[in-house]
Amino acid sequence: MGKDGFTCVECNEKATELHRDYNNGILKITICESCQKPVDKYIEYDPVIILIDAILCKTQAFRHILFNTSLNIHWKLCVFCLLCEAYLRWSLLHGSEQSSDPADIIRYTKEWEFYGMFALATLELSAYCGGVLCFLWLVLGRLQGATIELSLLLRALLLSCYGKVLLIPAVIWEHDYSPLCLGLIKIFVLTSNSQAIRVILNSSRRLSLLAVCFGVLAETCVAQACNKLPWSIQDI
Structure with missing residues (x-):
């Protein structure tokens, strides 16, 4: 370098x-x-x-x-995490309909519901990252006149989402306290995102937490808007 x-x-x-x-x-x-x-x-x-x-x-x-590293796996990690989240949503949608027959795995991968869940997870992640970046750009770029590298921030956000990989064992084990585990995983991912923002911008914890909260708000709005649409994954 x-x-x-x-x-x-x-x-x-x-x-x-x-x-x-x-x-x-x-x-x-x-x-x-x-x-x-x-x-x-x-x-x-x-x-x-x-x-x-x-x-x-x-x-x-x-x-x-x-x-200090040239780690450029953020896009691959992003796709893998989205697959994990899509599998989680898809498995919760089916519930007890899943079969233990290994041959059903091939059939499951061909179902459009899984791809629909992947699309929804991608849309919500895009809304979250977009909300965080827009908040930081408005606060730092427009109000304070500071220069921020959006591409570097996006890379940091995607890399710090590695905690979503824990969704797979949380679904496979199927404990009674799975909602608690999923909530803890969500908190861990948001904490990692906040820390990544602090490191990139060398900012206060308050600013990074506000940015993460704004991203969660944008993600929630998009999720609610998708739920109120006249069509659903099952209809597709």
Whole structure:
């Protein structure tokens, strides 16, 4: 990466490099000039440790992933999470109609109801991300005159939705407290989104929470509008 292409995970200051490569394979981690700490301590960590810290919503882990790595799987992760959510909605729609016969899996994948649920999940996610980005653009771009990178914010939002993968085991186990599990997963995803916004903008927690709430409001409005339409998934 070029000049100022990295960010210190401790103080959010820009850095030109994460480590310096000497001869004979000797690497030395770069020390931040501002906080006098390693620019990115996670370059020595195992990916499992990084994932655990990201699940714990640690700011340093989010800065490492969003600024100091070239992780470009946000679109693939988005599609996978949408498939998980579509499967959840589809399974709740069928309920006890599902069969334990493995041969029915092929039949299930051909049903239009699943694709309809996928389309609805995509529409609601688009409304959520659009609401968050519009709120931040209005508050920071129009009112405060700050420059924000919407593409970087969108990437951060999609990457921080990784918690939706937990929807699959929540459905498979079919516990009596599944609504509680689904609610906790939703809260975890929103918390991760808020933390990602804070990291990208280096803003206060209040601003990120307001942005997430505005996105949830937009998502809820779109969901309610779809429910009031004269047609339904079953009719299609």
